[in-house]
Every structure is written in structure tokens, then in C-alpha cells.
Amino acid sequence: MRRAFADTLVQLARADDRIIFLTGDLGFQVFDAFCAEFPRRYLNVGVAEAHLVDCAAGLALEGWRPVVYSIASFLTGRAFEQLRLSVGYHQLPVIVAGAGGGYIYAPSGVTHHAKEDVALMSLIPGMTVTVPGDPTEVAELLPQLARLPGPSYIRVGRFGEPRLDSAEPIEVGRGRCVRPGRGVAVLTTGGAVIPAVKAVDSLAAEGIEPLLAHFHTVRPLDLSLVNAAAAVASTFIIVEEHGIQGGLYNTVAAWVAEQRSPVTLKRLGPGDELVFGNPHYDDLLRQTGLEAGAIADTVRQFWSPD
Numbered sequence: 001m002r003r004a005f006a007d008t009l010v011q012l013a014r015a016d017d018r019i020i021f022l023t024g025d026l027g028f029q030v031f032d033a034f035c036a037e038f039p040r041r042y043l044n045v046g047v048a049e050a051h052l053v054d055c056a057a058g059l060a061l062e063g064w065r066p067v068v069y070s071i072a073s074f075l076t077g078r079a080f081e082q083l084r085l086s087v088g089y090h091q092l093p094v095i096v097a098g099a100g101g102g103y104i105y106a107p108s109g110v111t112h113h114a115k116e117d118v119a120l121m122s123l124i125p126g127m128t129v130t131v132p133g134d135p136t137e138v139a140e141l142l143p144q145l146a147r148l149p150g151p152s153y154i155r156v157g158r159f160g161e162p163r164l165d166s167a168e169p170i171e172v173g174r175g176r177c178v179r180p181g182r183g184v185a186v187l188t189t190g191g192a193v194i195p196a197v198k199a200v201d202s203l204a205a206e207g208i209e210p211l212l213a214h215f216h217t218v219r220p221l222d223l224s225l226v227n228a229a230a231a232v233a234s235t236f237i238i239v240e241e242h243g244i245q246g247g248l249y250n251t252v253a254a255w256v257a258e259q260r261s262p263v264t265l266k267r268l269g270p271g272d273e274l275v276f277g278n279p280h281y282d283d284l285l286r287q288t289g290l291e292a293g294a295i296a297d298t299v300r301q302f303w304s305p306d
Contacts, residue, residue, distance in 0.1 A: 001157035004135035005097065006030050008142045009067065013038050019146065020059055024052045024070030026099060031069075049079040056094045057086035065093055065146060071105065072098030072114035072155060080120055083151075088124040091150040095142070096121070101131070101155035102190065102241035103270070103285070107278040114155075115270050118189075119246020121153040122219045128152040128172060129219040131242075133193035134163045137216050140170035148172075155190060162194055164214070175222035181211035183304050185233035187226075189215045189248045192239040192269075192290055199295035210237075210299050221251050235264045235302040241290055243270055266298060 010033055013019040020041045021034055035042040045052045049070055056066035068075070075098050076083070087094045098117050105112035121129045128148060132138045138156065145152040168176035178193065179200050188196045193214045200212045213229050215221060229236065236256075238249045249267045256263055268289035275284065285291050289298070 001132060001135050001138045001161055002030055002099065004138040005142065005156050006034065008139045010034050010037065012143060012146055013041060016065065016146070018063060018065040020064045020066050022052055022056050022059075022066055022068045024049050024068075024074065026070050049074050050082045053079045053082035053094075053096075054086050057082070057090065057092055060087075060092035060094050061090070065095075067095040067097060067146075069097040069099060069156075071112060072101040072117045073105075073112055076114065076117040076120045076153075083121075084124050087151050088127060091126050093149060094151050095145050096151065096153045097156050098153065099156050100158065103275070103281055104158050106275070106281040106284050109278060110274050110276060113275060115241070115243040116246065117153075117155060118218055118242050118248075119250075122246055124151070126150045127219065128217070130172065130217050131155045131190040132157070132216050133188070133191055133214055134161055136163050137170050141172060141216060144172045157191055161191060164193055165197065166214075170216065173217050173220050173222060175225035176214045176216070177211070177225065177228070178214050179210075179212035181209040182232045184210040184235045184237060184299050184302050185229040186210050186212045186295065186299065187215065187229065187236055187238045187248065187252060188212070189218055189240050189242070192241055195285075195290060195292040196239055196295050198292035199299065202292065203296055203299060206300075208299060208303050210303070215248060218248055218251065221248075221255075223255060226252060226255055230261055230263050234262070234304060235266060237266045237268065237295070237298050237302065239290065239295060240267075240269045241285075241288075244272060264302070266302060268294060268298060
């Protein structure tokens with residue numbers, strides 16, 4: 001995803017001389033091409049996230065289209081006040097890019113874990129919140145965010161993620177029906193869609209055909225796709241690399257309550273607890289049910305085609 005982000009950023013800057021990139025002492029080698037081609041539009045403010053956001057707000061007020069980039073836990077946590085007041089209050093067109101959302105920086109410890117980033121950004125009025133699932137979604141969503149009149153957040157994963165096999169269009173605010181189905185609906189956001197695809201495809205040999213709906217945009221959520229899923233499924237299995245509060249699960253649960261829907265909800269993902277030590281990323285995914293086997297087993301548990 002990071003390579004797709006960096007390459008797309010260069011393309012945006014070539015097309016729009018208002019694009020300016022600010023980083024919090026992060027992204028060395030990743031953004032070398034941007035720095036070489038646009039040295040006057042590349043600003044490294046150092047390890048100072050609050051200053052980073054305030055600089056971007058000032059530039060936006062002067063007509064620039066800033067893109068700010070830092071580790072997700074630091075950018076959304078340390079600079080929340082500045083994002084809320086300097087950017088959100090003025091509804092400025094600043095793209096906030098959080099690198100390493102969820103547990104991607106797992107070995108670096110609790111300070112670098114970012115399973116609250118979506119929740120924090122969703123608290124800011126007018127903030128569009130996106131969690132791409134693969135490099136293609138990053139490349140397609142970033143230009144759309146650059147055209148928005150207000151602020152936006154995009155969670156950027158790591159290098160080398162597989163690409164999602166789906167012909168569904170990629171549009172901000174619109175979900176994607178990755179696999180049609182019935183009985184059970186698997187709802188994903190972010191990179192969780194990749195193991196979910198593996199799980200759903202593997203179940204076809206057993207005659208189990210759940211619907212798979214992917215939400216790269218968490219705010220605003222595509223409620224038309226949620227409604228469509230509820231029309232064919234009695235159970236929603238929500239898979240997300242995010243905490244319980246403020247993510248996809250919370251948003252869908254609120255919809256179920258408001259609609260008085262009979263849909264049963266099951267969630268796979270991190271809990272409330274902090275994860276100490278320096279665990280391997282893949283180990284954390286297994287422990288929190290974010291791998292294909294656990295998703296398939298959960299679908300089997302709730303499967304009912306009628």
C-alpha cells in the first residue's frame with residue numbers, strides 16, 4: 001500500500017501544483033521520488049505531529065492541498081486536538097495519512113499500535129474516513145480524497161499486500177460487494193478483506209456461499225450495501241483490524257439498533273486490551289481471528305442458507 005500511496009502522490013502533484021506533502025520524520029526512501037521532483041513541496045517537520053497538522057492547516061488556508069503523513073498512532077493520537085480544531089473546525093481540505101494502522105507496527109509495542117485511529121478520526125465532524133484493503137484501493141481513493149472540499153483520513157498499510165480480486169468500482173462512500181451470497185454476510189474493512197476472500201472462496205466447495213461486502217470507507221458508511229446484505233442474510237460477521245469502539249462494528253451495530261433489524265452480529269478483531277511485549281504481526285492476526293481459517297469457521301457456525 002505504501003508504494004501505491006507514494007506513486008499516486010507523485011501523480012497527483014504533477015497534475016495539481018497545490019499538492020504539498022508534509023511528514024513527521026517518516027517515509028525515508030518511500031517518498032524519494034516525490035522529494036526529488038518536488039523539493040519545494042516536501043516538508044519534513046520532524047517528530048512533532050501537532051506542529052505537522054498546524055502547518056498543514058495554515059497551508060490549506062492559503063490555498064494549498066496538504067497531505068500529512070506519519071505513524072497512525074502518533075498522528076491521530078498526539079495531534080487529535082489540532083486535527084479537531086485547526087483542520088476539522090475550519091473544514092479544511094487536508095488529507096491525513098496514517099501509516100501502519102492496526103497492529104502493523106506490532107513488534108514496536110503499544111505506543112505504535114493504532115487500533116483506535118478510525119474511531120478518533122470519525123469523531124471529527126466532516127471527516128471522511130477510509131481504510132483501504134489493498135494497493136489498488138489506495139491508488140483509486142487518494143485522488144478522490146484530494147478532490148473533497150473538506151478533511152479526510154486514509155489508513156495506509158505496509159508493503160507487498162496482495163491485491164483484491166474484485167471488479168466492483170472503487171468510490172469514496174460506496175462499499176463493494178466482493179462476493180455475492182446469502183444466509184451469512186461477511187462485512188470487512190481494511191486489509192481484513194484479503195483473508196475474508198480466501199475464507200469465502202474456500203467455503204464454496206462445501207456449498208456454503210456467504211455474501212462478502214467490503215467497506216473501504218467507514219465514514220460515511222454505505223448503508224445501501226448494509227441494507228442489501230440484510231435483505232439476504234440473517235447474520236453479519238464483521239471482520240476488522242480495529243478496536244471494538246468506533247470502528248465498522250460499532251457503526252453497523254448502531255444501524256441494527258436504529259432499524260430494529262433482526263440481524264445477528266458477530267465480530268472478529270482486536271478487543272479492548274492493550275497488547276504488551278513485541279509480538280509478531282501475523283501472531284496477533286491469528287490471536288484476534290483475522291485470518292482465513294477463523295473467518296471460515298465462524299461462517300460455518302452461523303451458516304443458514306434460508
